[in-house]
Amino acid sequence: MINKPDKIIQKQLQGDVTSNSAFLADTDVAVIGGGVVGCAVARKMALKGASVVLIEKASDILDGASKGNSAILHTGFDAPVGTLEWQCVQRGYEEYLAIRKSFNLPLLKSGALVAAWTEEEESRFPDILKKGSENGVKDLGMLSRSEVLSREPNLSVDIRAAITVPREFVIDPWSTPLAYLMQALENGGKALFKAGVTGGEFTGSKWLLKTARGKVRARYVINCAGLYGDILDRDVLGSSEFTIKPRKGQFVVFDKAAHKLITSIILPVPTKRTKGIVLFPTIFGNLMVGPTAEEQEGRDDASVDRNILNELHAQAIKKLPALENIPVTATYAGIRSATERPEYRIIEDTERNWITLGGIRSTGLTSALGLAQHVYGLLLKKGAEFSEVANPSIPKVPNLAEHLPRDCETPDYGEIVCHCEMVTQREIKAVLESDLLPAGSLSGLKRRTRVTMGRCQGFYCSAHLAELTEGKFQEPIAVGETDE
Amino acid sequence: MSDTLKYDICDVAIIGGGPSGLAAATTLKKSGVERVVVLDRESVAGGVPRHCGHPPFGIVEYKRILSGPSYAKKIVKTAITAGVDIWLKTTVTSLGNEGRLTLISPDGPGALEANRVLIATGARETPRSARMISGQRPLGIYNTGALQSMIYLKKRVPFHRPLVVGTEIVSFSALFTCRKAGITPVALVEENKKTSVMWPIGYGTRLFGIPLLMNTSILSIQGHERVEMVKLSDKDGNEKDINCDGVLFTGQFIPESSLVRMSHLHINQITGEPIVDKYGRCSDPSYYAAGNVLFNPVKVAGKCWRAGQATAQWIVKDLMGTAKRKI
Ligand SMILES: Cc1cc2nc3c(=O)[nH]c(=O)nc-3n(C[C@H](O)[C@H](O)[C@H](O)COP(=O)(O)OP(=O)(O)OC[C@H]3O[C@@H](n4cnc5c(N)ncnc54)[C@H](O)[C@@H]3O)c2cc1C
Numbered sequence A: 001m002i003n004k005p006d007k008i009i010q011k012q013l014q015g016d017v018t019s020n021s022a023f024l025a026d027t028d029v030a031v032i033g034g035g036v037v038g039c040a041v042a043r044k045m046a047l048k049g050a051s052v053v054l055i056e057k058a059s060d061i062l063d064g065a066s067k068g069n070s071a072i073l074h075t076g077f078d079a080p081v082g083t084l085e086w087q088c089v090q091r092g093y094e095e096y097l098a099i100r101k102s103f104n105l106p107l108l109k110s111g112a113l114v115a116a117w118t119e120e121e122e123s124r125f126p127d128i129l130k131k132g133s134e135n136g137v138k139d140l141g142m143l144s145r146s147e148v149l150s151r152e153p154n155l156s157v158d159i160r161a162a163i164t165v166p167r168e169f170v171i172d173p174w175s176t177p178l179a180y181l182m183q184a185l186e187n188g189g190k191a192l193f194k195a196g197v198t199g200g201e202f203t204g205s206k207w208l209l210k211t212a213r214g215k216v217r218a219r220y221v222i223n224c225a226g227l228y229g230d231i232l233d234r235d236v237l238g239s240s241e242f243t244i245k246p247r248k249g250q251f252v253v254f255d256k257a258a259h260k261l262i263t264s265i266i267l268p269v270p271t272k273r274t275k276g277i278v279l280f281p282t283i284f285g286n287l288m289v290g291p292t293a294e295e296q297e298g299r300d301d302a303s304v305d306r307n308i309l310n311e312l313h314a315q316a317i318k319k320l321p322a323l324e325n326i327p328v329t330a331t332y333a334g335i336r337s338a339t340e341r342p343e344y345r346i347i348e349d350t351e352r353n354w355i356t357l358g359g360i361r362s363t364g365l366t367s368a369l370g371l372a373q374h375v376y377g378l379l380l381k382k383g384a385e386f387s388e389v390a391n392p393s394i395p396k397v398p399n400l401a402e403h404l405p406r407d408c409e410t411p412d413y414g415e416i417v418c419h420c421e422m423v424t425q426r427e428i429k430a431v432l433e434s435d436l437l438p439a440g441s442l443s444g445l446k447r448r449t450r451v452t453m454g455r456c457q458g459f460y461c462s463a464h465l466a467e468l469t470e471g472k473f474q475e476p477i478a479v480g481e482t483d484e
Numbered sequence B: 001m002s003d004t005l006k007y008d009i010c011d012v013a014i015i016g017g018g019p020s021g022l023a024a025a026t027t028l029k030k031s032g033v034e035r036v037v038v039l040d041r042e043s044v045a046g047g048v049p050r051h052c053g054h055p056p057f058g059i060v061e062y063k064r065i066l067s068g069p070s071y072a073k074k075i076v077k078t079a080i081t082a083g084v085d086i087w088l089k090t091t092v093t094s095l096g097n098e099g100r101l102t103l104i105s106p107d108g109p110g111a112l113e114a115n116r117v118l119i120a121t122g123a124r125e126t127p128r129s130a131r132m133i134s135g136q137r138p139l140g141i142y143n144t145g146a147l148q149s150m151i152y153l154k155k156r157v158p159f160h161r162p163l164v165v166g167t168e169i170v171s172f173s174a175l176f177t178c179r180k181a182g183i184t185p186v187a188l189v190e191e192n193k194k195t196s197v198m199w200p201i202g203y204g205t206r207l208f209g210i211p212l213l214m215n216t217s218i219l220s221i222q223g224h225e226r227v228e229m230v231k232l233s234d235k236d237g238n239e240k241d242i243n244c245d246g247v248l249f250t251g252q253f254i255p256e257s258s259l260v261r262m263s264h265l266h267i268n269q270i271t272g273e274p275i276v277d278k279y280g281r282c283s284d285p286s287y288y289a290a291g292n293v294l295f296n297p298v299k300v301a302g303k304c305w306r307a308g309q310a311t312a313q314w315i316v317k318d319l320m321g322t323a324k325r326k327i
């Protein structure tokens, strides 16, 4: 029997702040944080038959590191050999490919090229190939300069050679976690928004968590608070084994006219600190360059910087000269939850039934499903017993990928609201009026429909959107009325 | 997906039902062209003037001073009276060889084959992102076009105390619109040492009592949920913080020519204008362009109306086989 969610309750949970003394839920597992990792963990728990509540402090999912990434599904060819990160990336990769069709999640089978632009970079190829093969990625190949140029004729002729990574792909960074959480909710899970966890007490068998919305009792707690993972550990457990060192990555998004200029993800030869600056197609039909790697104090400050954007822009043109003539659509930044050490910080407080998934800094979109498997394994070891849902319900997410049919290709969509991204009124209404998981903020609506994310950035549709979203968000587009 | 692709043919298809497109359509009909179809993606025709709640519009066309919305209604009526077919909520999604257009509308995907096509898709302002402005990306950052449609079409205001950026004619429109909606700009900033246009800006800032900061550039936009502050810098590098709840980027018009960029037609890669000969004809001679999609800098509605008429006359000659083919 499938546990259908209580629609009314889910709507209430999404609503306004109740009172922080209210008692909200009693559950097997509380997942703190609605980033991609939290969504994947919640899904796994629900499918395994646990009662699960995902607790998020923002008004929608993906408010932290998961809101701005490169959306590459990594094979793990360059992951540190034999690490838990590598294992989770590989497992996450496999599971994503296995389940994505049933959710209607798209895949751009772009493949990647690790491109060498200098002799020094080329000299690192043997190491990269060796690491790839140690990591079980057996299909890496080599291309000479002329082979690279025949495959990617728009790349600068300065290219020297490349390693091919045929199974490095591009996915939809926002619909993916959304699909995970929707499946958790459709199979009995609950999600609480605007409910930042501020403290908690372990009573010997259960946790009583304090949130901004009220209290939640849980047998197990999984800390998936991303950029705030260390703070949460400190607030609740009293200490943290790691400290988050936020590392910002800025991006420049080029107009859709650039999409046809490359077919593969163009990776640089990685350095120790980062994967470096990548040129890549997006699932939405754009082309992007980024991300940078900038250490900073602020965990929320995703500011962009003109000089750095210009630098990125120039680097992109150097590698792909035709970009010179392509307009910029958008600029943004994402923040990685790096720590003082490069590896994932998976920490278990066995006595208190608390697991922290910390420091998931640059591969979390890929590894999330793998991490969820890992966490489930840890709970089993602790003796947790759940009975797996027999025929889990599988939600379909609306397609936003440019290469697949969009909603506007099916008649009776009302009208197109966002002309640049071809977003229909029907799509927007469906997200705003969803019983299961309505968008909780304008950014949430953007991530789930792409509205205003195109080249005009709202010149044509902001007014229409202000009207459609009236009364829906805590921070509305319009702040007042006028008789004019 | 709809299983039947709607297909139709016409003599001239006009993409865009703004002043230039409607002027051209009306002229074509009056010159005896049989089937003239205007395609516009919005649910109401009229183009940008629909949301310019202020005068002056219509002097050239009707010898009267009208507000944008009344003008928009009037040009639509003129076109319909002349026998123009206007298809609304119809987006042209690609320009194919020799006038083969693909369309999307709530009835489903479709195709329209036209003997000649006029591209009259207008222009829009450069958004914050393409200006590579530093800072956060909170709510409250708009262009004049968005502000005007919010105020004149939806009667809503997106901010109360914005910083306005730019000193083009449209910046004056922006100040005027703010004034009408009870919005008080905290300042008008201009990067250069001279305003882009002299008369209305000096006059407007004085009239509305808004500080005009010349030689001033934006260092960054700050604010978590909504805009809270903008950091400015003058020519000597003196920094200044200005509190505000929005930023309005005015002007720096660019052609709305993405259809052309994605097509086989030649385009000026830098400015984004379709490349045309002196008759307004594109590299594929089935296509023409007119209005603000071609004008750099952009022009007022009356000029676009005239341009639409003139191009239509060439199209008529071309259809009759009397136009000289000189590119
Ligand atoms: C620039 C960049 C590029 C990247 N590129 C890729 C890529 O191409 N491929 C890939 O696989 N990965 C990539 N990543 C990595 C990936 O995005 C991250 O690993 C992943 O998003 C981390 O997710 P998370 O769920 O751990 O954290 P987050 O997304 O930060 O989620 C944590 C959530 O917890 C909430 N929260 C915090 N504190 C509390 C509290 N006290 N109570 C309740 N809720 C709380 C936050 O609001 C947030 O929503 C990239 C990352 C960046 C920044």
Ligand SMILES: Cc1cc2nc3c(=O)[nH]c(=O)nc-3n(C[C@H](O)[C@H](O)[C@H](O)COP(=O)(O)OP(=O)(O)OC[C@H]3O[C@@H](n4cnc5c(N)ncnc54)[C@H](O)[C@@H]3O)c2cc1C
Binding pocket: B015, B016, B017, B018, B019, B020, B021, B039, B040, B041, B042, B045, B046, B047, B048, B049, B052, B054, B055, B056, B057, B090, B091, B092, B093, B120, B121, B122, B123, B144, B145, B148, B170, B173, B256, B259, B290, B291, B292, B293, B299, B300, B301, B302, B304
């Ligand atoms: C903020 C602002 C204030 C202004 N104030 C004044 C003023 O006071 N007085 C004055 O005379 N002029 C003013 N103007 C200028 C005037 O609006 C323009 O000169 C005029 O609208 C240009 O006409 P157009 O037909 O070239 O383009 P537009 O009016 O922009 O019309 C283009 C049309 O094309 C449609 N379209 C675009 N792409 C597609 C597609 N792919 N498929 C289908 N349809 C499409 C659009 O929906 C639109 O209706 C102002 C402009 C702005 C932006």
